[in-house]
Amino acid sequence: MSDWVWLAVAVVGGIGAMGRFFLDSLIAEHAGRDFPYGTFTINITGALILGVLTGLAIEGNLLVVAGTATIGSYTTFSTWMLETNRLAEDTEIPRALINTTASLVVGFGAALLGHTIGAHA
Amino acid sequence: MPRIDRQELAAIFAGGAVGAVLRVWLGQHFASADDSWPWATFAINVSGSFALAYFATRLQERLPQSTYRRPLLGTGFCGAYTTFSTMQVEILKIVEAHRYGLAAGYAFGSIAAGYAAIFLATSIVRRTRVIA
Numbered sequence: 001m002s003d004w005v006w007l008a009v010a011v012v013g014g015i016g017a018m019g020r021f022f023l024d025s026l027i028a029e030h031a032g033r034d035f036p037y038g039t040f041t042i043n044i045t046g047a048l049i050l051g052v053l054t055g056l057a058i059e060g061n062l063l064v065v066a067g068t069a070t071i072g073s074y075t076t077f078s079t080w081m082l083e084t085n086r087l088a089e090d091t092e093i094p095r096a097l098i099n100t101t102a103s104l105v106v107g108f109g110a111a112l113l114g115h116t117i118g119a120h121a
Numbered sequence: 122m123p124r125i126d127r128q129e130l131a132a133i134f135a136g137g138a139v140g141a142v143l144r145v146w147l148g149q150h151f152a153s154a155d156d157s158w159p160w161a162t163f164a165i166n167v168s169g170s171f172a173l174a175y176f177a178t179r180l181q182e183r184l185p186q187s188t189y190r191r192p193l194l195g196t197g198f199c200g201a202y203t204t205f206s207t208m209q210v211e212i213l214k215i216v217e218a219h220r221y222g223l224a225a226g227y228a229f230g231s232i233a234a235g236y237a238a239i240f241l242a243t244s245i246v247r248r249t250r251v252i253a
Contacts, residue, residue, distance in 0.1 A: 001149075006142060013141020016133035017201040021133050022125075026237075046206040056212055064145060070235040073141045073201035077166040078173035080205060081235040085174070085243065103205070104228060111219070 005061050009069040016073030036083040039076065043103055044079055044110045046075030053109040055118020132189040136197020140169075140219065144202050156218030158209040158227055163234070170235040174242035183246060195243035 031037045035092035050071045052065060081105055087096040144165055151161040166212045180187065208231060215224040 007159065009145050010138035010142050013145075013201050014136075014197075016141065017133050017137025017197050018130055020200060021130070043205040047209040050206040050210050051213070068207060071142045071206045072144060073137050075205035075207075076200040077203035077205045077208060077231070077235060078170040078199045079203075080197075080238075081170045081239045082173050082177060085239040086237060092154055094208050100232060101156075103130040104177035104232065107205060107209045108212060108228075111206070111213045115210075115213060 002062065005065065008065045012065055012070040013073040016070045020112075021075075022076050036080075036087075036099060039079050039083055040099070040106075043075045044106050046071045047107040048110040048114040050075075051104070051114020052118040052121075053114075055115040056101065056121060058121060074100055126188075128189060129192045132193040133197040136195075136199075137201035138194040138197075140198040140200070142204030144204065148207075155214045156220055156223075157215075158223065159208075162207055162211060163227070163231055166203045166231055167234045167238050169199050171238035171242045173199035173203070174239040177247055178243045178246040183249075220231065 010044075020042050023042055025043055027038035052066050053067045053071070057065065080099070084096050084099045087099060143229065148164055151164075153159050173195055176199065177191070180191050180195070184190075208228075212224050212228050215227060232233045
């Protein structure tokens with residue numbers, strides 16, 4: 001990859017992280033922080049969009065920049081796990097389990113749906 | 122609308138930029154076939170979870186309050202370095218290759234290892250004595 005592509009990866013990676021922060025703050029403001037709705041929404045929408053991009057059979061640098069870098073940075077695995085752990089620490093075991101399984105199952109469904117939409121577009 | 126702190130946003134941007142570059146670089150150097158265990162993403166997600174729990178616990182419970190460390194290292198770097206969407210698309214590709222056992226193993230293996238990394242890093246930080 002050229003230096004320009006790496007620069008693009010850095011810029012969109014930063015933008016993806018800012019978008020995640022902004023949306024998470026916005027959702028927490030309305031829905032509170034009893035359950036990590038923000039990260040859940042971010043991860044599901046991101047899985048849907050990345051599914052669409054791969055369904056469209058976008059390849060090469062475009063997929064790296066638009067998909068791996070932008071959507072990859074927008075979604076997060078570590079925050080999902082940290083929030084699950086903090087729920088469990090607060091003895092909110094059912095919520096911790098729901099956060100784990102719902103993200104995994106709905107996220108997979110979103111990726112599949114996105115992929116199907118992209119493949120038929 | 123949430124209140125926007127420009128310097129906090131800049132810290133998130135910088136951390137996110139570095140996290141994305143590192144993830145893409147690792148993904149390209151340790152690429153795996155579509156129907157095999159995605160080692161790069163797995164290692165990224167587990168190591169990033171460890172790092173996030175380390176930073177978050179240390180910054181919250183051990184160190185004096187700082188405005189920009191958490192957005193830079195946690196929200197920015199670890200958040201962008203690790204990825205949920207790529208993991209889901211990888212699971213989908215493995216399922217499409219009809220390797221259902223591998224897909225389930227990768228999904229549950231990522232969660233188990235990621236959660237264990239969070240637990241371990243948190244415990245390590247909490248057991249470390251603060252030298253006053």
